[in-house]
Amino acid sequence: MRWHERASGRLTLFEGRSVWRDALGWVRRVGRTLGPLAAALALALAGWQALVWSGWRPAYVLPGPGPVLHRLHTDLLHGDLLRATVITLQRAAVGYTVALVLGMALGLVMVRARTLRAALGPIVAGLQSMPSVAWFPLAILLFRLSEAAILFVVVLGAAPAIATGLVAGADHIPPLLMRAGRVLGARGWNRYRHVLVPAALPGFVAGLKQGWAFAWRSLMAGELLVVIPGRLSLGVQLQFAREFSDAAGLLAAMIVVLLIGVALDGLVFGRIERGIRARRGLLDPGG
Amino acid sequence: MTETGSATLTPLCSDHAPPTAVALHAVTKVYGQGRDAVPALNGVSFAVRAGEFVCLVGASGCGKSTILNLIAGLDRPSEGTVEVSGRTTLMFQDAALFPWLTVEENVAFPLRMQGAPKARRREQVRAFLTMVHLQHVARRRPHELSGGMRQRVALARALAQGARVLLMDEPFAALDALMRDRLHDELERLWREAGLTVVFVTHNVREAVRLGDRVLLLAARGGRVVAEFPVALPRPRRIESAAVAELSALITDALRREVADHAVA
Numbered sequence: 001m002r003w004h005e006r007a008s009g010r011l012t013l014f015e016g017r018s019v020w021r022d023a024l025g026w027v028r029r030v031g032r033t034l035g036p037l038a039a040a041l042a043l044a045l046a047g048w049q050a051l052v053w054s055g056w057r058p059a060y061v062l063p064g065p066g067p068v069l070h071r072l073h074t075d076l077l078h079g080d081l082l083r084a085t086v087i088t089l090q091r092a093a094v095g096y097t098v099a100l101v102l103g104m105a106l107g108l109v110m111v112r113a114r115t116l117r118a119a120l121g122p123i124v125a126g127l128q129s130m131p132s133v134a135w136f137p138l139a140i141l142l143f144r145l146s147e148a149a150i151l152f153v154v155v156l157g158a159a160p161a162i163a164t165g166l167v168a169g170a171d172h173i174p175p176l177l178m179r180a181g182r183v184l185g186a187r188g189w190n191r192y193r194h195v196l197v198p199a200a201l202p203g204f205v206a207g208l209k210q211g212w213a214f215a216w217r218s219l220m221a222g223e224l225l226v227v228i229p230g231r232l233s234l235g236v237q238l239q240f241a242r243e244f245s246d247a248a249g250l251l252a253a254m255i256v257v258l259l260i261g262v263a264l265d266g267l268v269f270g271r272i273e274r275g276i277r278a279r280r281g282l283l284d285p286g287g
Numbered sequence: 288m289t290e291t292g293s294a295t296l297t298p299l300c301s302d303h304a305p306p307t308a309v310a311l312h313a314v315t316k317v318y319g320q321g322r323d324a325v326p327a328l329n330g331v332s333f334a335v336r337a338g339e340f341v342c343l344v345g346a347s348g349c350g351k352s353t354i355l356n357l358i359a360g361l362d363r364p365s366e367g368t369v370e371v372s373g374r375t376t377l378m379f380q381d382a383a384l385f386p387w388l389t390v391e392e393n394v395a396f397p398l399r400m401q402g403a404p405k406a407r408r409r410e411q412v413r414a415f416l417t418m419v420h421l422q423h424v425a426r427r428r429p430h431e432l433s434g435g436m437r438q439r440v441a442l443a444r445a446l447a448q449g450a451r452v453l454l455m456d457e458p459f460a461a462l463d464a465l466m467r468d469r470l471h472d473e474l475e476r477l478w479r480e481a482g483l484t485v486v487f488v489t490h491n492v493r494e495a496v497r498l499g500d501r502v503l504l505l506a507a508r509g510g511r512v513v514a515e516f517p518v519a520l521p522r523p524r525r526i527e528s529a530a531v532a533e534l535s536a537l538i539t540d541a542l543r544r545e546v547a548d549h550a551v552a
Contacts, residue, residue, distance in 0.1 A: 180383035183359060183376060184448060185400035194400070198387045280386040281430025 063248045072252035080232050085256055088223065088234040091147070095154030096215045102155060103162025103211060108192060110163065111170045121167075124160045132157035132218035136225045147231075150222040157218035158211040165207010169200030202276055209269040216261055306372065308452055308484040309335040309358055314367035316353050316510070327353045328510035330367070333503055337372070337451075340478055340485045342495035344538065345505030346546050351488040353510070355454045358486060373451030373484075380457045382437035384429040390440050391416065391425040397448035415443040418477060435466035439473070446477070452484045459494070468526060471497055475523060492542065493535045497526040502538055507546045514541050 045065045052064040075081035106124065110117040135153045143149035173196065181195035197204070223235020234253055241250035277283045316328040327350045335341045343351050356362040357369050359377040376397075384393045391412050398408045416422045419439040429437055438458060445453060459467045475498065478485055489495050495502045496518055504514040516538055520530050 176379060176381055176383045177385065179361070180379070180385075182361065184397040184444065186396075187400075190400055194396070195385070198385070201387065276387075279428055281428065 060245070061247055063251065068248050068251045068255070071248040072255055075249065075252050076256075081234075081237060081253060081256065084232050084234045084237045084253070085260070087231055088219065089260070091150060091154070091223075091233070092215060092219055095151050095219060096158060096212060098151065099155045099158035099162060099211060099215060100208070103159040103207075104166060106159065107163035107166030107170075107207075108196075110167050111196065112192075117167070124163055127156065128160040128164060128214075132214065133221045133225075136222065139222075140226060145226050145228055147228065149226050150219065153222050154215050154218045158215035161214050162207050162211040165210060166197075166200060166204050168207065169203025169205075170196060172203050173199040202273075202280070202282065205269065205273050205276060209265065209273070212264055212269065213261070216264070220257060305336045305338055307334050307370070308337040308339070308372055309486060310368075310370040311354070311357070312368045312370075314354075314357060314364045314369060316350070316357065316362070317365045326510070328357075328364075329506075330511055331505075332367075333512050333515075335452075335484055335486055337484055338482055340487065340498060340500045342487045342489060342499035342502045343505060344489060344492055344495045344502060344542065346507045346542065347490060349505040349507055350510030351505060352456050355456050355486065355488055358452070359454055371452060374449060375452040375454055376445040376448045376450035377454045378438075378441055378445050378456065378458045380460050382429070382434075382441040384437055384440055384444070386429050388429075389425070390421065390427050390429065390432070393429065393440055394443045394447050396444060401449075411447060415447045416440075418446065418480075419443045419473065433466075435462050435470060438462065438470065442474070442477070446481065450483075452486070453478075455485065455487045457489055458487075460489070460491070467494070471526065472523065474498065492538045493526055493531060496520075496531045496535045496538065497524050504538065504541055504545065507548075513545060 049064050049066075052059065052062055056062070072081075106120070110120055110124070132153050135156055136149070139149040139152045143152060177199050178191075178195060181191055186195050220235055223233045224239055227236055227239065234257055237253040238250060238257075241247070241253060274283065311331050311333055314328055314331045315326070318325045318327055331350070331354060333341075343354065345351055353362070355377060357364055358371055359375050360371070361377070384390075385396065388396065394412045394415055395408045398411055403411070412425070413422065416425055419442055421436060421439055421443065424432060424436065429440070432440065441458075459470055462470065471494070474485075477483070485498075487495070487498060492502075499518050502516040502518060503512050504516070505511065506513045516534065518534060520528075520534070524531055
């Protein structure tokens with residue numbers, strides 16, 4: 001309900017009478033978003049099951065949703081899958097944080113100095129279009145099979161997107177806001193911290209989101225290529241499952257990878273985005 | 288009613304007069320260089336006494352906003368000098384509130400930039416919001432307010448800056464007439480209570496006569512002060528009053544002549 005209040009941008013006082021109405025509204029709202037999603041999910045599962053039943057591939061290569069979901073359940077409770085997920089998420093968190101700091105610094109430099117932007121812009125754009133997997137051979141040469149190699153590629157994947165997002169967000173700031181900031185005494189670092197970055201935030205969040213997508217993809221590629229003994233990450237789980245022809249285990253790990261991506265994109269970034277837009281009156285009240 | 292050419296306008300510097308708050312001496316401003324050079328101001332001179340309310344009127348493109356930018360220090364004159372005593376602040380036609388901050392955070396913004404401690408900020412914000420009668424919307428966001436309320440928040444924010452010279456660039460042009468009248472009353476009251484100096488740019492002659500101690504008429508192009516009209520009417524004035532209308536008609540005629548002269552030349 002707190003989320004509902006924040007998203008609507010209105011502060012409603014807690015009143016006994018309206019709690020039920022709020023709850024009902026929340027259920028309806030969740031139903032409206034989750035209803036179509038549940039339908040699509042059911043359809044996908046049905047298609048999967050139909051494919052299995054068609055006998056296109058034997059069941060030990062392509063198991064149906066039933067056995068895979070059962071396997072997912074047991075692996076998460078008893079197997080290594082949960083530990084693997086924790087390792088992978090830790091790497092993602094570290095990589096994304098480093099990328100965030102570097103990407104923001106790079107973006108601010110590009111916003112501030114036109115010459116540097118002309119110099120760095122095409123390089124950053126090039127880095128962004130470069131498939132991050134292509135970095136791994138070099139990363140492994142430089143850092144061997146280590147955490148550093150993975151971190152290196154995750155940061156290279158995500159930081160350019162974050163920097164580009166900040167520059168794009170800054171480009172869309174109404175000039176009047178920057179002028180108002182100057183008139184009101186925001187100079188030097190304050191101008192960036194209190195005017196430019198918050199004003200650029202709606203556009204910047206899109207860059208943060210894209211940066212996350214790149215970081216997550218790079219991380220998965222890295223975990224498949226850079227296997228570190230004793231570090232049973234999600235990528236390693238995928239590799240092992242393939243090597244042991246454990247199709248159910250493989251699909252269960254894939255579902256975890258997919259769910260994490262969806263959860264971060266929709267729940268974390270989607271919520272941040274909606275919150276920012278609601279607070280600034282950029283959200284259609286009907287939507 | 289005196290009409291004075293800019294060349295003969297002498298700054299008021301006698302001993303008994305209040306000190307000068309703003310003075311422009313033969314200010315020229317050219318944008319661009321070489322063949323692309325666009326002259327915005329061409330030898331503007333005028334002075335504003337401390338505590339005076341001066342309105343600048345002129346056709347669009349006569350350099351009114353440029354003058355305010357120069358006084359605010361956002362821009363430098365190409366030639367001539369701009370003297371300002373005391374801190375200035377500038378208000379625009381758009382309230383230009385920061386959409387990510389609440390009303391009270393917006394008003395606190397200049398204090399925060401000055402590094403004022405939190406307790407003082409809170410106290411000052413309350414005082415300034417009360418001054419513009421908006422203490423009840425302190426926690427709201429700008430997008431939840433009407434245009435008039437937003438402009439009042441902008442006024443409170445400008446006052447919070449501690450400026451002695453308030454520069455206003457057509458601040459009420461986007462508001463409906465009723466709201467504008469209310470804001471005229473409010474601005475007049477604040478100007479008197481806080482002892483501010485106001486330089487107010489508008490293309491609305493009646494608004495200028497309603498508010499100003501003096502109305503300066505700017506040349507249609509070439510940016511000079513071509514005429515000066517002291518407004519000797521007692522305050523508070525009503526924008527509908529016959530006296531305001533009479534003087535407005537006189538100034539409007541001068542403005543029309545100015546535009547027409549320029550069209551012929």
